[in-house]
Amino acid sequence: MARRHPVRDEHPTSGRGDAGASHRASTDGTGTADGVESGGAPGIGRRRFLGYVLAAPTLTVAAQLGAEALAPREAAAATPALIPSLPGPAELLDLNELLTLAALPTSNLITIRLDADGTAHFALPRAEVGQGVTTSSAMIVAEELDLPLDKVKVTLADARPELLFNQLTGGSNTTYSTYTPIRVAAAVARGRLLQAASLVLGEAVGTLTTKAGAVVSSAGALLGYGELAAEAAALTDTAVHVELKDRADFRVIGTGQRRVDALEAVTGRKKFAMDLQVPDALPTMVCRPPTINGTVRSVANLTEVRALPGITDVVTVSTGVAVRGRTFGQCVDAVRALRVDWGPGTAEGASDATVLEKLRRAELPLVVPPLPLLTKAVDARFTFHFASNAALETNCAVADIRADSAEIWASLKAPIVAQEEIALKLGLPVPAVRVHVTEGGGSFGRKLFHDAAHEAAEISRAMGKPVKLMWHRTDDFRQGRTHPMSTSRVRATYSLGEVLTYEQRHTSVATDFGHGIGEVLTAEAARLPVADLTFSETMFQLTQISPYHLGVTTQLLAETDKGFNTGSMRNIYSPNVRCAQELVIDELAGRTGQDRYAMRRRLLKDARARAVLDKVAEVGEWGRSMPAGTGQGIAVHTEYHSAVAILAEIDCRPGTTGRKIPGAYTGPRVTKVVCAVDVGLAVNPRGLEAQMMGGIADGIAITLTSGLHLKDGHFLEGSWDQYFYTRQWNTPPELEIIVMPPTGDKPGGAGELAVAGAMAAVACAYGRATGTMPTVFPVNHAEPLAFTPLPTVPPVPASPTDGRDRAL
Numbered sequence: 110m111a112r113r114h115p116v117r118d119e120h121p122t123s124g125r126g127d128a129g130a131s132h133r134a135s136t137d138g139t140g141t142a143d144g145v146e147s148g149g150a151p152g153i154g155r156r157r158f159l160g161y162v163l164a165a166p167t168l169t170v171a172a173q174l175g176a177e178a179l180a181p182r183e184a185a186a187a188t189p190a191l192i193p194s195l196p197g198p199a200e201l202l203d204l205n206e207l208l209t210l211a212a213l214p215t216s217n218l219i220t221i222r223l224d225a226d227g228t229a230h231f232a233l234p235r236a237e238v239g240q241g242v243t244t245s246s247a248m249i250v251a252e253e254l255d256l257p258l259d260k261v262k263v264t265l266a267d268a269r270p271e272l273l274f275n276q277l278t279g280g281s282n283t284t285y286s287t288y289t290p291i292r293v294a295a296a297v298a299r300g301r302l303l304q305a306a307s308l309v310l311g312e313a314v315g316t317l318t319t320k321a322g323a324v325v326s327s328a329g330a331l332l333g334y335g336e337l338a339a340e341a342a343a344l345t346d347t348a349v350h351v352e353l354k355d356r357a358d359f360r361v362i363g364t365g366q367r368r369v370d371a372l373e374a375v376t377g378r379k380k381f382a383m384d385l386q387v388p389d390a391l392p393t394m395v396c397r398p399p400t401i402n403g404t405v406r407s408v409a410n411l412t413e414v415r416a417l418p419g420i421t422d423v424v425t426v427s428t429g430v431a432v433r434g435r436t437f438g439q440c441v442d443a444v445r446a447l448r449v450d451w452g453p454g455t456a457e458g459a460s461d462a463t464v465l466e467k468l469r470r471a472e473l474p475l476v477v478p479p480l481p482l483l484t485k486a487v488d489a490r491f492t493f494h495f496a497s498n499a500a501l502e503t504n505c506a507v508a509d510i511r512a513d514s515a516e517i518w519a520s521l522k523a524p525i526v527a528q529e530e531i532a533l534k535l536g537l538p539v540p541a542v543r544v545h546v547t548e549g550g551g552s553f554g555r556k557l558f559h560d561a562a563h564e565a566a567e568i569s570r571a572m573g574k575p576v577k578l579m580w581h582r583t584d585d586f587r588q589g590r591t592h593p594m595s596t597s598r599v600r601a602t603y604s605l606g607e608v609l610t611y612e613q614r615h616t617s618v619a620t621d622f623g624h625g626i627g628e629v630l631t632a633e634a635a636r637l638p639v640a641d642l643t644f645s646e647t648m649f650q651l652t653q654i655s656p657y658h659l660g661v662t663t664q665l666l667a668e669t670d671k672g673f674n675t676g677s678m679r680n681i682y683s684p685n686v687r688c689a690q691e692l693v694i695d696e697l698a699g700r701t702g703q704d705r706y707a708m709r710r711r712l713l714k715d716a717r718a719r720a721v722l723d724k725v726a727e728v729g730e731w732g733r734s735m736p737a738g739t740g741q742g743i744a745v746h747t748e749y750h751s752a753v754a755i756l757a758e759i760d761c762r763p764g765t766t767g768r769k770i771p772g773a774y775t776g777p778r779v780t781k782v783v784c785a786v787d788v789g790l791a792v793n794p795r796g797l798e799a800q801m802m803g804g805i806a807d808g809i810a811i812t813l814t815s816g817l818h819l820k821d822g823h824f825l826e827g828s829w830d831q832y833f834y835t836r837q838w839n840t841p842p843e844l845e846i847i848v849m850p851p852t853g854d855k856p857g858g859a860g861e862l863a864v865a866g867a868m869a870a871v872a873c874a875y876g877r878a879t880g881t882m883p884t885v886f887p888v889n890h891a892e893p894l895a896f897t898p899l900p901t902v903p904p905v906p907a908s909p910t911d912g913r914d915r916a917l
Contacts, residue, residue, distance in 0.1 A: 156353045158289070160297035161217060161346055168223040168301060168341040172216050172293035173348070192607055192660040194714075197653065204651040205749040205858050209286040211274035211626060216290040218272055221250060221298055227322050227335030229256055229298070232266040235287070236278040236522045237370075238500075238552035240860050241796040244369045245284050246291060248792055252361040253295035253354060255319040256334065263369070268524035268544035270628070277627030278522035279557055279677065280652075281749045281858025284792060288856055289353075296351040298341075305341035306332050356790070356854055363851070365795035370548075382505045382519050382547045383579055390507050390575035391421060393568060394440040396430040396447045397588050399901035400822035401673060403454035405430060410448045417443050424571040428588075431568040433576055438908050441581070445903040455672035457822045461594070464618060464670060464819065465492065468596045471669035473614045475600045477661070484602045484609060487696045491599070492885045493685045494816040495618075495824070496592040497832055498678040499585035502550025508565035509575035510535065515542040519562040520549025522624075527559035529629035531566045553679040553807075555590055557624040560674075581905040583827040591817060591824075592678035593618035597689035601659065606701045608712070611659035611693075615686055619668040620645055621675045642668055649682055655690065656747045657712040679807060683748060683865040685886075688812070691744040691869035692882055705873070706731050706743050717852055718745050721754035721785040724847055729756035729783035738762035739780075742874030746866035749858025751788040755805070757781065757841075757870040761878040774833050774895040776888070777878070779809050779871055781843040784863060789853030798846045801863045805844070808867025810835040812875070816887040818894065827899035827906070833889075 163169045222230045229250055237243045247261040254261075269276060299319055306324035307314045309332060316327045323331045356362075373379040398404065405425050414432065415423050419439035423432050432443040479486035506519035515535055521527050521544065528544040535542065549556055565578040580589070595617035602610045622644050625631030635644040649666040664686065698708040706726050713719045722745050725731075731743060738761050745754045758781040768775050784801050791797045814833035818825040826832040868886075876882045885891065899906055 156355070158293045158351055158353065160293045160349055160351050162297060162301055162343040162349060163220060164343055164345050165222070166342060167225065167338045168298055169220050170294045170297040170301065171218065171220045172290040172297070192609060192658065194655065194658045194660060194662045197655060197662070197664070198650040199652055199654045202651070203654070203749060204280045204648065205282050205285055207651060208274070208277065208280055208282045208626065212286050215272045215275045218269070219275070219287070219290055219294065221291075221294045223298055223334060223338045223341070225335050225338050227260055227333050227338070229254060229261045229295075231261065231263050231291070233263050233287075234266040234269060234272055234276040235283045236520060236546060236549060236552070236556060237265060238278070238520060238522070238549035238556060240800065241368055241793065242283045244366060244796060245792045246287065247369050248361050248366060249288060249291045250295045252359055253292045254299050256322045258361060258366065258369070260322055265546040265548065267546060268521075268528040270525050270528065270539055272525065274627045276523075276525050277624070279554065281860040281862065284856045285749065285858055288792070292353050293351060296353055297349055300349060300351055301341040302334055302337050305337040309337070309340065356851070362792050363790070363794070366793050367795065379548065381502060381550055382507055383577065385507055385518055385547070387507050387509060387518065387575055387577070390509065390577040391433050391435060392437040392440050393431060393433045393565070393576040393578045394437065394444050394581060395426070395428055395564065395568075395578075395584070396432065396444040396449060397584055397904045398429060398451045398454060399904065400451070400454035401456040401588065404452040406450040406452050408447060408449050410446070414443050414446050417446060422572045422574065424568065426564070426567050426571060428564055431571070433572060433574065437579060441905060441908050444581075444905055445907065447903070454822055459672065459819060459822050461494065461819050464594050465596070467669050468594065468616045468618070471667050472596065472598055472616045473665050473667045475598065475612045475614060477600065477602060477610045477612055479602050484604045485700070486600055486602045487693050487700065489599050489689070489693060489696070489882070489884065491597045491685070491689045491692070493595045493597070494886065494890050495594045495819060496678065496811055496815060497586055497817055497826065498553060498555045498590040498592055498676050499582070500549070500551030500553060500555050503582055503585050504555075504561040504580040504589060505578060506561040506565040507575070507577050508562070508569040510566055510569040513537070513541060515566060516545070517543070517562050517566060518545045518547055519559065519565075520547050520552070520556050521559055521562060522552060522556045523559065523627055525628045526624050526632045527562050530559070530632070531563055534563065535566065535570060554677040558590060558621070558676055560590075582829065583899060583905045586817070586826050586828065586832060587824050587901075587904070588674065590674050590676035590678070593620055593673065593675040595685055597685060599689050599693050601693050601697060603697060603701065606703065607660075608697060609660040611655070611662045613664045613686065613689065614667065615649070615664065615682060616667045616669065617682070618673055618675060619671045620677060620681065622648060622677070652681055652683060652748065653686055654747055656714060656718050656745050657694065657709070658714055659712065680861040680864045683746070683861070684808065684811060684868045687744070687746050687865040688869045688872050688886070691873055692876060695742075695873050695876060696882060704732070709743065709745060713745065715747060715752065717787045718747050718752040718754070721745070721752050721787050721849060724785035724849065725754045725756040725783045728785075728845060728847065729781070731756060736762070738878055740874045740877030742870045742872065742877060744866050744869035744873060746862065746869065748862060748865075750853075751786070751857035751859060751862050753784060753786045753801070753862045753866045755863070755866040755870040756783045757867070757874045759871060759874040759878050761875065770838055772830060772896065773836065773838070774814055774889055774892065775838060776813060776892075777875060778839055779813075779841045779874070782841045782867070782870075783845045783847070784866070785847040785849060786859070786862065787849040787852055788857040788859050788862075790851045790856045791848055792856050794848045797848055797859055800859050801846045802844070804861065804863025805867040806835040806840065807864045809839060809871055810887075812868045812871040812886060812888065814839065814887050814889055816890045818890070823901055825894065825898040831896040831898070833895070
């Protein structure tokens with residue numbers, strides 16, 4: 110991707126430190142001599158915490174935290190808005206804070222172990238699915254432990270039910286919730302190493318320092334951490350107080366680091382579920398129904414298919430007919446050969462039009478009418494079509510189910526739920542089911558669900574053999590999870606240039622929250638006939654923040670139709686809700702004669718949001734003269750203690766929209782994006798830049814090109830060459846990411862942040878370029894299909910034999 114400007118990192122290497130003494134260990138291991146932290150308050154404060162040295166042969170440590178570990182909410186900056194809005198629920202307590210509070214009671218069960226070779230090992234109770242959390246976690250350990258980054262080894266923890274809510278990966282929560290516990294545990298280890306070195310050297314702890322994995326005495330003597338690991342171990346669990354480093358002393362956190370798994374990834378040595386060699390686990394696939402969630406009535410040719418080359422087993426399961434063979438190619442042939450009589454599914458006969466009609470009927474009413482002669486109103490309704498939640502790595506899992514035990518390998522973001530529900534299904538005690546979390550090739554919310562793991566367990570039990578289950582790409586698109594179709598009905602009243610009221614009624618096909626918040630009780634509650642809507646409304650209110658003062662503001666959710674396999678695809682509701690609001694802001698600015706950027710700036714509640722908006726307007730040259738048929742759009746999104754602003758430019762001229770690329774839909778092209786992001790404290794600015802780039806690509810896709818077409822109870826798209834995610838020809842040739850200087854002592858959420866901002870900015874740019882506010886997304890959805898749909902029977906296409914031709 111070419112850039113006119115280099116990616117700009119405005120995050121200084123050392124950070125902007127608070128006033129106060131730098132971190133120094135004392136004889137009691139607290140890091141202070143008098144028990145007063147740098148801010149001046151006695152006792153445990155913002156940087157002073159309680160941790161544990163655990164009984165173990167080598168040094169093993171953990172954190173013990175309370176609610177004080179949460180960063181305090183900053184008050185919103187004063188704003189010149191004439192009619193301020195009351196804070197919404199998510200401005201008082203958002204989903205990120207809820208997940209963090211739920212995780213705190215078991216933070217002491219997350220440990221760091223230091224081995225005799227001086228290597229620190231940390232089993233992260235979260236999933237690595239490409240977002241880079243193993244890298245950022247290793248950086249946090251390295252920082253607080255004064256250890257080289259390559260001496261920190263981060264692995265993924267198996268399912269641990271004792272962690273309760275502390276093993277869920279979602280809501281951009283991983284770094285936010287684990288940042289302090291990891292630091293505390295690492296600081297405990299550092300203090301213990303200093304005490305051990307003090308005994309060995311016969312010197313006071315206060316005369317010792319740590320550097321690059323060694324304790325250094327005032328006379329220059331060095332003792333490596335590995336030499337001290339056994340000496341620093343404890344016979345019993347011991348509570349200790351520690352003080353964390355001051356931000357001014359950071360040497361790792363805040364610096365741009367490449368991913369710790371980069372070499373393994375580019376050399377093909379990284380291990381995903383399908384790379385594992387589990388004894389006797391053979392390739393397995395499922396012949397799936399032609400409509401969503403159809404069922405098997407009968408199979409006409411089981412004996413014939415069982416006799417096909419390489420096929421070892423064929424069994425009927427709840428989701429279709431499973432085949433096991435020597436190779437996946439043989440499995441594909443067997444799936445295609447099966448002749449199945451299918452029963453109806455859960456969305457039989459459904460189409461885009463029928464679902465849209467259900468959504469219209471389920472909309473909650475708007476209650477504030479415009480008052481003739483006193484106020485005017487912007488009224489709009491937006492439609493957002495189904496979007497695929499298929500990741501580049503198809504759904505897959507390995508399972509070995511025996512009479513009294515089970516073992517599962519899969520990329521799972523809610524492994525405790527998977528373990529508990531699989532145990533229930535198999536009739537086994539939870540400890541008898543071992544669930545290993547593997548690294549995943551993408552997720553975006555998809556791996557919150559353990560569909561493949563559950564299915565692999567069912568197949569392995571039915572066959573009595575280990576299986577290596579992989580979904581076909583077409584399975585993922587037609588039977589996998591989708592972002593639900595939805596509408597947003599918006600009314601904003603205004604008078605004399607001021608917004609008086611803002612109402613938004615978001616209506617969605619039901620979102621499945623069957624993963625709960627990480628364990629089986631909330632997972633089951635989220636499925637109850639009444640509680641599911643309550644759960645969805647709670648999630649909506651905990652995630653939706655209007656960054657603007659828009660007078661009396663209400664945003665409500667209604668849901669309908671549970672016949673689809675849905676999920677929380679990267680942001681849950683935010684991209685659609687924010688896109689609709691930003692388009693209405695543009696319309697309000699146009700009707701009241703205000704500049705779109707200036708109006709946003711005046712109405713913004715938060716100073717950090719205003720700063721990122723100002724930055725993109727400056728760097729992106731907001732308001733510059735542009736040719737007819739092109740346009741600029743600008744948008745702001747705040748969530749999870751972070752803020753992003755995005756300026757996008759788009760080309761909608763016929764010469765661009767009419768360009769021809771074989772087998773593809775082209776249409777408008779985003780030509781430039783400037784993104785400014787503030788996450789409080791960026792642990793790894795390079796990783797943050799990558800997160801923003803991915804989110805921008807997602808936002809462009811769901812605005813312009815990527816949506817599913819529903820017809821006769823199934824989706825027409827069957828592969829990535831039919832589902833037009835952002836391709837190279839739709840990627841902006843000019844892209845600039847600006848990481849703002851630190852505005853806090855703790856990182857905010859980033860994983861989902863850019864998607865909503867990018868979607869809104871691109872939609873606003875499209876509206877300005879065409880002169881018409883877009884109301885249907887993706888904007889190309891009504892266009893003639895750019896592909897010939899694959900048949901539904903057989904459910905998967907034949908394995909290609911023209912790969913070389915396709916590569917030319």
